[in-house]
Amino acid sequence: MAQRSAASSRAPTPVGSPAKGSKRAHSVGISTPLRNPSVDQQSLDMAGLNLNENVDTSSIPEEPPKMNLAREKVLEEAKRMLDVENTTGKKGISLVVIGHVDAGKSTLMGRLLYELGRLDEKTKRVNERGSDKIGKGSFSWAWGLDGTTEERERGITMDIALQSLETPHRQITILDAPGHKDFIPNMISGASQADCALLVVDATTGEFESGFQKGGQTREHLLLVRSLGVAQVIVAVNKLDQVEWSRARYEEICAELRPFLTLSGFQPSKTKFVPVGAIQGINLTGRDGDLAAQLSEWYSGPTLVDLLDVLVPPVRDISSPLRVPISNVSKRQNLGASVSGRLCGGVVQVGEKLRVLPGDETAIVKGIEIEDQSVPWAASGSNVVLHLTSIDPVHLNIGSVLCPPTDLVPLATTFIARIIVFDIQVPITAGASVELFHHSCDVPATTTKLISTIDRGTGKVIKTNPRVLTKNASAEVEITLRSTQVAGSTSATRAIAIESFAINKDMGRILIRRGGETIAAGVVLDITG
Numbered sequence: 001m002a003q004r005s006a007a008s009s010r011a012p013t014p015v016g017s018p019a020k021g022s023k024r025a026h027s028v029g030i031s032t033p034l035r036n037p038s039v040d041q042q043s044l045d046m047a048g049l050n051l052n053e054n055v056d057t058s059s060i061p062e063e064p065p066k067m068n069l070a071r072e073k074v075l076e077e078a079k080r081m082l083d084v085e086n087t088t089g090k091k092g093i094s095l096v097v098i099g100h101v102d103a104g105k106s107t108l109m110g111r112l113l114y115e116l117g118r119l120d121e122k123t124k125r126v127n128e129r130g131s132d133k134i135g136k137g138s139f140s141w142a143w144g145l146d147g148t149t150e151e152r153e154r155g156i157t158m159d160i161a162l163q164s165l166e167t168p169h170r171q172i173t174i175l176d177a178p179g180h181k182d183f184i185p186n187m188i189s190g191a192s193q194a195d196c197a198l199l200v201v202d203a204t205t206g207e208f209e210s211g212f213q214k215g216g217q218t219r220e221h222l223l224l225v226r227s228l229g230v231a232q233v234i235v236a237v238n239k240l241d242q243v244e245w246s247r248a249r250y251e252e253i254c255a256e257l258r259p260f261l262t263l264s265g266f267q268p269s270k271t272k273f274v275p276v277g278a279i280q281g282i283n284l285t286g287r288d289g290d291l292a293a294q295l296s297e298w299y300s301g302p303t304l305v306d307l308l309d310v311l312v313p314p315v316r317d318i319s320s321p322l323r324v325p326i327s328n329v330s331k332r333q334n335l336g337a338s339v340s341g342r343l344c345g346g347v348v349q350v351g352e353k354l355r356v357l358p359g360d361e362t363a364i365v366k367g368i369e370i371e372d373q374s375v376p377w378a379a380s381g382s383n384v385v386l387h388l389t390s391i392d393p394v395h396l397n398i399g400s401v402l403c404p405p406t407d408l409v410p411l412a413t414t415f416i417a418r419i420i421v422f423d424i425q426v427p428i429t430a431g432a433s434v435e436l437f438h439h440s441c442d443v444p445a446t447t448t449k450l451i452s453t454i455d456r457g458t459g460k461v462i463k464t465n466p467r468v469l470t471k472n473a474s475a476e477v478e479i480t481l482r483s484t485q486v487a488g489s490t491s492a493t494r495a496i497a498i499e500s501f502a503i504n505k506d507m508g509r510i511l512i513r514r515g516g517e518t519i520a521a522g523v524v525l526d527i528t529g
């Protein structure tokens, strides 16, 4: 069964962290590390949110665990582990599966899990019988990932499903994103935790076109993941059985997508295409058997697994300060609180004291889990569950950020951002009300000033104080958070923990939405208030 990203969910992939069951040592962690002050306009992005929360307000006071090693020792250990991973072991990577509704994302992943031995024969048969029983037989593979009753009955993915699989050289955490536009915030949440993307498109006549047209999720998902910093994409052209494995249709789809991918900021060398048939399992791990004969007549390239196996893992910045944006909180009676999220820099270890921002509270890390395994420490890039003690769980919220008490993330209510405007109908004006997304934080904001429009190629200012920003514009703007209603009556503007992109790429990305539509993505240049 797939893991869900819900509050009680288990942690996703081990990325850049101690191996499963590792007994390695741990330690303290307060950092004043290296910073990388380069802004890459191509890497514009923002971060995701997760709306799932399982709240039960109670805590138990506990004796905080002791830290065992000095921070330098942990860093040394983390570096050594990453070196081993880079040379001999499987490299960890997380992959978000994106694409228009019904493209076959869940079916593809369910079948792939089966082909790779992660979904056993018994579960497969149970899913077949169960899906047949409610007249959804064609979704039996998707049941491997779509775990909730509502998802199964409706035949759609609503929240991110977490799974992991192994190829010969990669340990991959799969984040299966919903295709339906109503669940874009959940999709953003998944993409904000991913290193690379698998785009699934439906080759059926008319279906590829409706997914790719304006308003289709193929375009929006690609733009969103690129804006979130995902630079590698594999495009699986699925359901080719519906067009008799036509080579012309496959090539037509690739030719349509290539220019859009380049325009969206994906380098051609980091964009791969692969023809597949998810239901029949064709070209996932191989092309044996009669079913694949038509494809084998014209295709001799890599399988999907071949491409997954050479995905390039991201660089893990373990020497920068620890930042953990909280994507989920689980507060259980008598069990304290657990939070999950991806480490955006640094290392964390059991026994470490962390500050929760915004706010004045601190917590102590009682335990760390990666993929259900307890580990003594975790490094940048890992998706973790942190069990916390010495804090009233009421102070832990989705969207808050954990960091070392001596190296705090700035709190901002006003900042300057460079944004790229998406394909919008209604221009953005000064004073416009928008929704700001930063990791799992979603707050009301105003574009208080339109400072300038920028040439995307040269980075030069085209116009200062523009009246409006229209589609595809690149611009510098001032964004100010608006007050939100607190506790029924009083109104307060709550600062968010955010950093400039030059200091921490993962902490400096924003996404701007309006009326349920994503209108721009950007990076934070400067915090001004």
Ligand SMILES: Nc1nc2c(ncn2[C@@H]2O[C@H](COP(=O)(O)OP(=O)(O)OP(=O)(O)O)[C@@H](O)[C@H]2O)c(=O)[nH]1
Residues within 6 Å of the ligand: 099, 100, 101, 102, 103, 104, 105, 106, 107, 108, 138, 139, 142, 155, 156, 157, 158, 177, 178, 179, 180, 238, 239, 240, 241, 242, 276, 277, 278, 279, 280
């Ligand atoms: N003919 C054919 N049908 C397929 C193939 N792959 C998936 N389907 C069908 O496409 C439909 C949608 O599949 P899903 O896997 O639920 O699609 P999805 O992209 O995960 O859908 P959402 O998550 O709701 O966006 C189901 O009826 C599948 O049986 C394929 O290779 N060939």
